[in-house]
Amino acid sequence: MSFKRFKSDVATAAQKAIAGLIPGVLSVAAGDSDGEVVVQYRHDSFPASVRIQALAQDVAEYPDGNMFMLWTDDEDSPPPVGHAIKAAQDYLFGMSVYEMVTELANRLNKQSSGDVNDDDGSPTGADDDDDGDDDFDAAYEVDYPSDGDEFGLPSSVAPRSHPVSNGGPNAELVLQRIRRDLRQVKHAGYKVGFLDNFGRTSTTGLACISVRVDKLALSDKAMEAWDVGPSEYLVLLLRFGKPYDPLERVIGQPANNTDIKFRIGKCNKYKPSFNQALGAFSHSNRSASTTESDSHAEGLGHSDVSFEKLLVSTSLDQFLNENFISLLKIREHQGIDWDNANEIVRMRIAHGTKDDQLPLAPDGVHSHGSSLGSNPAPEQHHVLFPDHLLEDGAANERSLPLIAMQFALRYFVRCTEYCLRCHRRLEEGLEALRPYVCSDPLCLFQYMAMGFGPSIEHEINTEPYVVDLLVSLCYAAIQPSNPFKRSSSQVTTTASTTLPIRSLPVGLQLKVPDISAAAGVSLRAQVRLNGTRLVFDEGAKNFGERLAPKNWVAFRKPGYSVTYHAYITETSDATKSATIEVMGQSSAYWGIGAHGPARSEQALLTPDTVLYTVDGIVEVFPYVADFDSLDAYKKGDAMRHILDSLPPILDIEEWLNSHPQSSFRDMERISPAAASLLQWIVSSNRSCIFQVDRSRAVARRRQGWLGIQAPGPVDSARMPQAATAEAGRGRNREHERILGMDGWVQFRFAQGSPDLELRFNRALQEVVTRKQMESDPTIFAWHGSSLANWHSIVRTGLDYSDIRTGRAFGDGVYFSPKCETSLNYAGFGETWPNSGLMASTCLSLNEIINAPDEFVSRDPHYVVSQLDWHQCRYLFVRTPGATIQAVTHKSKASRNQVVDGQTFYPQAKGSEVFGQDGAPLQMPLSAVPLRTIGAGGGTTPGPSKRAVHRLEDSDDEDADDVSILFTDDEFVVVCGPPSKKSASRGSSIDIGAVRERDATAPPTPASMGGSLTDFEPGSLDLSSLPRLEPPSFATPAATKALSCELAKLQSLQAKTPLHELGWYMDCDQVTNLFQWIVELHSFDPDLPLAQDMKRVGIASVVLELRFGGDYPFSPPFVRVIRPRFLPFLEGGGGHVTAGGAMCMELLTSSGWSPANSMESVFLQVRMAMCSLDPKPARLDMARAGAGGGMVGPRNDYGVGEALDAFMRAATAHGWGVPEGLRTTAFGV
DSSP states (O other): OHHHHHHHHHHHHHHHHHTTOSTTEEEEEEOSSTTEEEEEEOOTTSSSOEEEEEEESOGGGTTTTOOEEEEEOOTTOOHHHHHHHHHHHTTOTTOOHHHHHHHHHHHHHHHHHTOOOSOSSOOTTOOOOOOOOOSGGGGGOOOOOOOOOSSOOOOSSOOOOOOOOSOSHHHHHHHHHHHHHHHHHHHTTOEEEEOSSBTTTBSSEEEEEEEEGGGTTOBHHHHHHHTOOTTSEEEEEEEESSSOOOHHHHHTSOGGGOOEEEEEEEESSSSOOHHHHHHHHHOTTOOSOOOOOGGGSTTOOOOOOOEEEOTTHHHHHHHHHHHHHHHHHHHHHHOOOHHHHHHHHHHHHHHOOOGGGSOSSOTTOOTTOOOOOSOOOGGGHHHHSOOGGGSSSOGGGSOHHHHHHHHHHHHHHTGGGBBTTTOOBOOSSOOOSSOBOOSOHHHHHHHHHSOOSSOHHHHHHHOHHHHHHHHHHHHHHTOOSSOTTOOGGGOOOOTTOOOSOSOOOTTSOOEEOOOSOGGGOOEEEEEETTTTEEEEOTTOTTHHHHOOTTOEEEEEOTTOOEEEEEEEEEEETTTTEEEEEEEEEEESSTTTGGGOOOHHHHTTOOTTOOGGGSOEEEEEEETTEEGGGSOHHHHHHHHHHHHHHSOOHHHHHHHHHHSTTOOGGGOTTSOHHHHHHHHHHHHTOOSEEEESOOBGGGSOOOOOGGGOOOSSSOOGGGOSSOTTSBSSSSOOOGGGOOBTOTTEEEEEEEEOOHHHHHHHHHHHHHHHHHHTOOSOOEEEEEEEEOGGGHHHHHHHOOOOSSOSSOOTTOSSEEEBSBHHHHHTTOOOOOOOTTOSSOOOEEEEEEEEESOGGGSSBOSSSEEEOOGGGEEEEEEEEEOSSSHHHHHHHHHHHTHHHHHHTTOBOOOOTTOOOBOTTSSBOBOBGGGSOOOOBOTTSOBOSSOSOBOOOOSOOOTTSOHHHHHHHTOOHHHHHHHOSOOOOOOOOOOSOOHHHHHHHHHHSOOOTTTSSSOSOOOOTTOSOGGGSOOOOOOTTOOHHHHHHHHHHHHHHHHHHHHSOHHHHOEEOOGGGOOOTTEEEEEEEOOOTTSHHHHHHHHHTOOEEEEEEEOOTTTTSSOOEEEEEESOBOOGGGTOOTTBOTTSBBOOGGGSTTTOOTTOOHHHHHHHHHHHHHOOSSSOOOBOGGGOOGGGOOOSGGGOOOHHHHHHHHHHHHHHHTOOOOTTHHHHHHTO
């Protein structure tokens, strides 16, 4: 491990300090914390020595991926100490302890002796020559070697950067260029954040560019799958190691001479803190939050801002850092697009050809083409179409940071269309919800084995139960026939052994212990010192080759089934011994694993002892066997032993949360083989699966030896987290639960494997067109299978290649509409002993094309021979205990409410699917993915609901960042200061785009047989309503508060289906922030109000809200404009007064709170209108007029009668009337 080298390097640096080889350094020692180094420094000008501390921020990646943080706790330290620490801080990346201490000492010596220049941070060995020329180009007069590389491809070893001086007049010209380039970023609609002195006083350092996610026109499904929220920011970090090179400089020099590094992630603010940004560059392979404890950072206190990696951060970081500059140069020189520039780079890498042997551009590519592939959704044009590199003007008029942001944004928004490794465009077809790699074997290998796919840490942190499920299914799939009576040591022949798993992790260069054959036992040793040392026989063969520090071994006592897995910390050739640390255990028998020793061994142990601590002879199996060379049985056996030693997934999740900078591979209890196997299990699954159940009460969390689960009752006091907490940081999906399946943990397939999903959608389109279906295109049915089969089913789908239970009704995949029927075929399987789920049985709920006349059989089972006609939508997992009961109880409580809201899938009559209680299942609409193919069989841009916003300013930007951008005199004179844009009033929904996409998509429950609501947005004639001018009493505070509320409502309306929201605002028509028009719609059809509205042809209730100048400290005045309601004295209700005002204490000074949001006001007004107590709301049918019409100014409520009625109701109830209500009501 790197920590071992770190400790060794600390000792080396200490010896050099004692020997006087580091001027000024008295001593070097390890600190109290892991990774801490304490340096004692003395200078003749100091009254006393100074204690300086350095913290390695990533010991696991030391030295290459580590960054040191410096500080001193000495309150009276001389000023040169602080200056030296600040100057050295940014240049300690990738250094060893000795190099770090030497660099620090050199800077301290220079600062303390007064031997300093204007350099504020370049390394001590840098060339600080400066000719003082005021010309801008003179700031970049550096003779770069000509490598003849037109493409600027990076070499394998980059030289250490040596930036020129930041001081002098030339530096000021560079600073002006930095600010000018970043102003272009700002004007393009992005946010710019300054994290250190870069752009202020330094030409090197850190900056960030960001955009809020809700402005990227991503679908809700994509945001859910990628774990980004609409209010979060996509952040591109840029680190300039040498003085800033503008675009024209970058184009004219080899790529290796441009020292710029990128990191992309998400943040809850538009910029992270300096330490968080620095940590992102120090931990290039991390995926968890890079939130740092800033207690040691000068001037930085605790921050609630977190910078986290995205699902595709590892891939995009690699693409940006390795290829962006090269692609940029190729595009500029050859006039082609990003995709074809990448193709040239890949051709050069693949064939090793010289530059002059490559074509200028691939055939068919026009100059300055824009390779966007399939046309993006109209909402995404403003995100994907701008290409600053192609804009008219010289290179010195274009901004390098803006081009980089557009490049990063383009590949992030369309990440599912490109290979995660080579970044070539994938084949046309279904747009996957999650990104993947192409079919190239090298890309597949790097995806599976090297972690270039989606982050495993991200998967564990967001969906730990999904990872637990995948491991459990793999564990069951490697179970051989009759495993319970056979141990690894008893196997003599395995040639005829078959495993349920269809593909094994070959080609990953796995090194495993070969425990299954006695011939593999070539090492015997004695356990000494309570199980911390193995002493081998004198005749041990190949000791040094098979056992070395950092390697793993497995060992067991002869005749016992428990095998222990240990990490070697130290070896001695002289004594033939190895110091070990036991990390896990497995069993020769199935189902024991890390739960503890086998029953036959329990008698040997006392409560304070474990078998491996008892001295004696053991058989040792080094992790040196080549997995690929083993036969099928031995492969399965090796996988089982490794998975037995893998810690519970929830334990790994908790460890990652407590080590936010680390990879799961850094966890000491995980061997390299277990890490690679876990990587393969997760990466080989291409389905997008979400856990519906998030409660930790689902998991059987137990603490046993070594902190691993053990049998017996749960000790809640020893639980790492409360059982009431949620597992993972993913979204709450209670609304996606299928009711009536108590005792089962539910997993939803948001999308199956993309190739299977594509074939299903194409088959569905073909059948719907051929049969001219007008409703119910699909039905649902159950499928049961042995637990051992589900690992392959999840990856390759259901088929009937193997006969397990007979085919009495013909060849095909068998389904049943009855849960209990399929449950009879859901055989039990081997449970992964470290699972929190403890899955024993699985059932799937499948969507099937509704063409039973073409099934092989339809009674008593559906037998479907067409493999493309069905897709899994839910997986139900049986777990021990009734811990799910409490979770599902809440869902039952809201069952009627959900039913009334019409959010369930409308099943085809006569083809209903039934739950375990025999009642028809009530499935949320989320059970059916939004269709992604059009009528012609081609792809559409994805889900039909997108959050649409334009790139523009918002109010959360740091004024200091803005002021830095606009400090240059030449800008202020020519352009003046930037003007703040008004609050966005763009429409929340692109009605035309939604209708167009819905019209071309295959039939779904929402589009066949009528919509879920009869409300039509935009159909209200606003010219028939009273419209007010902005009031004279408007205040800045009220204006800002209303702008924020309007923006929140607009965002909510954009991402929520109309029938679920129940209200609508046409934000395009809000010309006066103090007057809103809101329509309430989609009422429960069983309500008398809804029946009256349907009878007279009305789809909505029109409300008006008028706000006062002291909002939010006073409530709005809310009234109904139309239709007229039946007065209370005539039998009406719904809390609507005779004058149309709402009779609610919430809207009075007695019941109002400034904390109330307008969303909650809409909801409570709607609930009051739907209330049946004391009487239900009814329309005044006497005002219906001829033809039943009730609309028009003639029948509208007036504001005067509404105000009078409200004041009468408030007085009658004893509620306080808001001050200035009359002014608010009349808007003057």
